[in-house]
Amino acid sequence: MQNKLLSLRKFIYEDRVPQCTIQSNLSFAPFVRHLKKKMDAVPHPKSNFYRYALAKIGEYAELEKTIDTAQAADYPEVLDVIYTALSPLLTDEDSQLWALSAPGEPEFFYGTNSFYETIGNMIKTGSFSIVDPEKAEAKKMMNLYGLIAERLFHVKTSMYNTTVHRVMDTKTGLETYYRLGIDWRFVDVYSEGDMAQPGPDLMDEFMRGDGNALDLALEHFPLEQFRFEGFCVITLKDVTADYVLDAIKNMIISHNDCDAISNKNELEGALQTLFGSNRIRFNLLPFFHINGKPLLRNNFGLHSLIYDLAGGETANDHIYRQFVTGYLEEPRKLIFLDISEKQQEDSPVLRLLAGTGKIRSYALFPMYYSGRFVGCLELYSKEAAVFNAGLMPTVAHASDLLGQLLQNIITDFNSELAGVITDRFTPIQDAVRWRFNEAAYNYLNEKYQGTEKPAIEPIVFEDVYPFYGAVDIRNSTIERNDAIRKDLFEHFRLLGDTLKAIKVRVPEAFKDDIMVNFDEWLHEELSEISDRVVLKLDDYLRLQMAPFLRQLRDTHAELNGIVETYFESTHPQRGRVFEHRQRLEKSMQTINQHIGTHLLDLQKDLNAVFPGYFEKFRTDGYEFDIYLGQSIAPERPFDLSLRGTYRLMQLRSMAKIAQGTHKLLPYLPTPLRTTQLVFVYENPIDISFRQEEQRFDVEGSYNIRYHVVKKRIDKVHIRHTDERLTQPGTLALVYFNEADAREYLDYIRTLHYEGLLADEVEQLELEVLQGVDGLKALRVKVLTDQEA
Numbered sequence: 001m002q003n004k005l006l007s008l009r010k011f012i013y014e015d016r017v018p019q020c021t022i023q024s025n026l027s028f029a030p031f032v033r034h035l036k037k038k039m040d041a042v043p044h045p046k047s048n049f050y051r052y053a054l055a056k057i058g059e060y061a062e063l064e065k066t067i068d069t070a071q072a073a074d075y076p077e078v079l080d081v082i083y084t085a086l087s088p089l090l091t092d093e094d095s096q097l098w099a100l101s102a103p104g105e106p107e108f109f110y111g112t113n114s115f116y117e118t119i120g121n122m123i124k125t126g127s128f129s130i131v132d133p134e135k136a137e138a139k140k141m142m143n144l145y146g147l148i149a150e151r152l153f154h155v156k157t158s159m160y161n162t163t164v165h166r167v168m169d170t171k172t173g174l175e176t177y178y179r180l181g182i183d184w185r186f187v188d189v190y191s192e193g194d195m196a197q198p199g200p201d202l203m204d205e206f207m208r209g210d211g212n213a214l215d216l217a218l219e220h221f222p223l224e225q226f227r228f229e230g231f232c233v234i235t236l237k238d239v240t241a242d243y244v245l246d247a248i249k250n251m252i253i254s255h256n257d258c259d260a261i262s263n264k265n266e267l268e269g270a271l272q273t274l275f276g277s278n279r280i281r282f283n284l285l286p287f288f289h290i291n292g293k294p295l296l297r298n299n300f301g302l303h304s305l306i307y308d309l310a311g312g313e314t315a316n317d318h319i320y321r322q323f324v325t326g327y328l329e330e331p332r333k334l335i336f337l338d339i340s341e342k343q344q345e346d347s348p349v350l351r352l353l354a355g356t357g358k359i360r361s362y363a364l365f366p367m368y369y370s371g372r373f374v375g376c377l378e379l380y381s382k383e384a385a386v387f388n389a390g391l392m393p394t395v396a397h398a399s400d401l402l403g404q405l406l407q408n409i410i411t412d413f414n415s416e417l418a419g420v421i422t423d424r425f426t427p428i429q430d431a432v433r434w435r436f437n438e439a440a441y442n443y444l445n446e447k448y449q450g451t452e453k454p455a456i457e458p459i460v461f462e463d464v465y466p467f468y469g470a471v472d473i474r475n476s477t478i479e480r481n482d483a484i485r486k487d488l489f490e491h492f493r494l495l496g497d498t499l500k501a502i503k504v505r506v507p508e509a510f511k512d513d514i515m516v517n518f519d520e521w522l523h524e525e526l527s528e529i530s531d532r533v534v535l536k537l538d539d540y541l542r543l544q545m546a547p548f549l550r551q552l553r554d555t556h557a558e559l560n561g562i563v564e565t566y567f568e569s570t571h572p573q574r575g576r577v578f579e580h581r582q583r584l585e586k587s588m589q590t591i592n593q594h595i596g597t598h599l600l601d602l603q604k605d606l607n608a609v610f611p612g613y614f615e616k617f618r619t620d621g622y623e624f625d626i627y628l629g630q631s632i633a634p635e636r637p638f639d640l641s642l643r644g645t646y647r648l649m650q651l652r653s654m655a656k657i658a659q660g661t662h663k664l665l666p667y668l669p670t671p672l673r674t675t676q677l678v679f680v681y682e683n684p685i686d687i688s689f690r691q692e693e694q695r696f697d698v699e700g701s702y703n704i705r706y707h708v709v710k711k712r713i714d715k716v717h718i719r720h721t722d723e724r725l726t727q728p729g730t731l732a733l734v735y736f737n738e739a740d741a742r743e744y745l746d747y748i749r750t751l752h753y754e755g756l757l758a759d760e761v762e763q764l765e766l767e768v769l770q771g772v773d774g775l776k777a778l779r780v781k782v783l784t785d786q787e788a
Helices: 009-013 029-040 047-058 069-072 077-085 113-125 133-153 200-209 213-220 242-256 261-275 305-310 314-329 342-347 348-355 391-425 429-450 478-503 517-524 533-554 559-569 576-609 641-667 699-710 739-754
Strands: 024-025 097-101 108-109 128-130 162-168 175-183 187-190 225-232 230-240 282-287 334-336 361-369 372-381 460-473 613-618 622-628 675-680 685-690 693-700 729-733 757-765 776-782
Touching: 009 133, 029 047, 029 187, 029 225, 047 069, 047 077, 069 108, 077 097, 077 108, 077 175, 097 348, 108 113, 108 622, 113 230, 133 162, 133 187, 133 225, 175 242, 200 517, 200 685, 242 261, 242 391, 261 348, 282 391, 282 559, 305 314, 305 613, 314 348, 314 429, 361 391, 429 613, 460 576, 460 641, 460 693, 478 533, 478 559, 478 576, 517 757, 533 559, 533 757, 576 641, 613 693, 622 641, 622 693, 641 729, 641 776, 685 699, 729 739, 739 757, 739 776
Parallel strands: 024 225, 675 729
Antiparallel strands: 097 108, 097 230, 128 162, 162 175, 175 230, 187 225, 282 372, 334 361, 361 372, 460 622, 460 675, 460 685, 613 622, 685 693, 729 776, 757 776
């Protein structure tokens, strides 16, 4: 035990001025009164000790009055008696954080060695700070007001129960949670001067303990009006593990996707706090399965360190796959306190960790959920021997929660996978799911009634209004052929330089039939690209030249650098001979991502107005069909005005897509422009679900006309000209009925005022298509930002 003065004022307040000060006096009188009350009660086994304690305190007459806190050290025997009276007899003081303080003051005059060492270390190192000191001070004031309410107003509260404080090590960034217990039994409260009783409304509001409770108390009953005499018994308990596990529980509750990147830092911080070291890094590794097989490589943000170090390189990737495959066959604890050179010689994966990753300590713990292996907890550090004896118990402490979190991640991954399949590969959208549910129920009903061969009933939606749109990347085929031609030209130039360099080094390596006339290839074969030419060149480069060069590299070590430079330059992902194709693909992907995002927004917006069926098809751009009608949502009222709302919203979305793709032009590696086309069809049609194709299509011979027209208008020309209807920077609407044209002219005016479309509209007649006559069109310019 220690009886020296230990103040936390500077530690708590630092350079802040306390919000309030209190009158606090150290006194043993309340404790003496408590002992006498015990003595007057029924005889107790401790009565002799109470008698001894009173006699010991009575030896010092000055203790009948208040004393200065610094003077308490002069009475070690009295303090020892108080500790003995208030602590279980067999308590180990070295493991107990226990102390005495003046009422409500962060000054301690007596306590256990462990208390003084813990608090003293914080003060000495200066690397610790209280997280949110204002909140900690507010808790202290609420404790004092709770005591005042009980002692002076005789209202029982829970305001001065135990509280939890966070202390941060500013050097490591780790937090420690301490549960602070304050025993106020030996504190008397006095009011200075006359004090009004709080009304029931004020007391009720204070008792609720909401955000205004403290402000109300400070306003009506300033703490300066009160005097506190006696001493407080302080206990501290490190509850860091409990709070970390609660934090992990919250992650489990709030977890909602299989991509845990957003939670990784939070989880790692929690585990570092639990393990008490910021020198240890963590990964939580769920093991996903596809088609019953483990997914050894993925890009879902949950990677083993070994996975990242392997990096997809052939040799290292083989090490990674071999290690994971073996581990999955026999999940087990792996702990390496200090990866030695001898261990590296025996284990390729340790050689990868210590060599490439500079890792000195590594551990892997299997995690289970309901007895089933679900993944691993990975620990590693670039420092040796950072794992201590508490490693195993700490992992065991958190393993159940980590297993639950891994299972949640796996479940969410499977759900997301199923969601992608439903969204991308099947047409069962929310708007029509009810009808599939009915059909499935009827099928099962027949099956369980004993029907020998139950059949799925046809799923048909009658009298629905169709909406068709297409966004096409203009001249995509021409651009693709041009990119291939440029890349092949570069490839053959590279091949020519490579073969010339090889011939200089090893002239005897060549056979007469392996050389080609590169000028002839470059000027004749590459002047016009067709599928036949591309296949011919690919066969030559891949099936003849690549094996020939590998053979040269293997038989002539001096050619290794030349050949490897060639293969690196011809790598499909990073090689320069694919540069133009990669630039084109990146441009097309960027445009299609933009279009796809707008179409998803359009689908959500339309369904918010009235449920409809939305189907899109990826080409070099996008085509999409929308169907609207009472049969899709029979429980909701439908009227024809909804068709007009859909038309306007579709037109607005197409204009925004055109504006967006125009804005992308400066950022595209290969500049590409888009054309926008809408087909207006005035009559309702029927659509049915075709099980063999897993999609909806039009039903009936009359309805097929709609399908035929929309497939033939993408390259339609203006009548008596060679000009295509669809042009970059414009929006074209194809129609039959003049009434529809007048309706759309109103929509165009609306969108003109919104800064999307120009006010001048071309009204055009279109060429006669096979089996289709009488087509007309409106074409309007889409405004850019400068023109809007």
